[in-house]
Amino acid sequence: MxxxxxxxxVEFPSSDLQSTKLFFEKAFGWSFIDYGPEYTAFSGQGLDGGFFKANLYSSTSNGAALLIFFSSNLENTLLKVTDAGGRIVxxxxxxxxxxxxxxxxxxxxEFAVWSGVGA
Incomplete structure (x- = not known):
């Protein structure tokens, strides 16, 4: 509701929508709905959103907000991210x-993944 x-x-820029979609599909199991060649949307991930075609990116180094995933197994999630083509910064x-x-x-x-103490 x-x-x-x-x-x-939430919306993010993406210079390569197909690569972005493939990354999130592989790393986190997301699915997308395309709305034309320059926009794709995701839902059911805690916060719905999309990616729009642009030669920009969201990074804390340029003042962007940081969206953070939660993981109950941080090392396993890090492996999934790198296996899917993510770069650890x-x-x-x-x-x-x-x-x-x-x-x-x-x-x-840029995104982050966190895990609580003892997780």
Whole structure:
């Protein structure tokens, strides 16, 4: 159910929609619906969203917000990300409350994955 005044959707640029889709399909099991040649959407991933064709990317180095996945097995998720073609930009590190790593997908968008203490 869509909630009033709550975050509902996120959009990212992608210079190569096909590579971006293949990465998320392989690493996280996502599925996509294409809306023409320059937009693809995903749903059921905690926050629905899409990727639009653009020669831009979302990165914390240029001030973009960072979307963070949760994992109950951080090392296993890191292997899935690299096996799918993701590039680790910050290896696993500890922070108060857990551990995490940052990665980029084939179009350069930066994401992170975290796991709680003891997970």
């Amino acid at each position: 869509t909630e009033h005044e709550k975050l509902n959707y 910050k290896p696993i590190f500890s922070f108060p409350g857990g551990r995490r790593f940052h990665f980029t997908e084939p179009s350069g968008n």
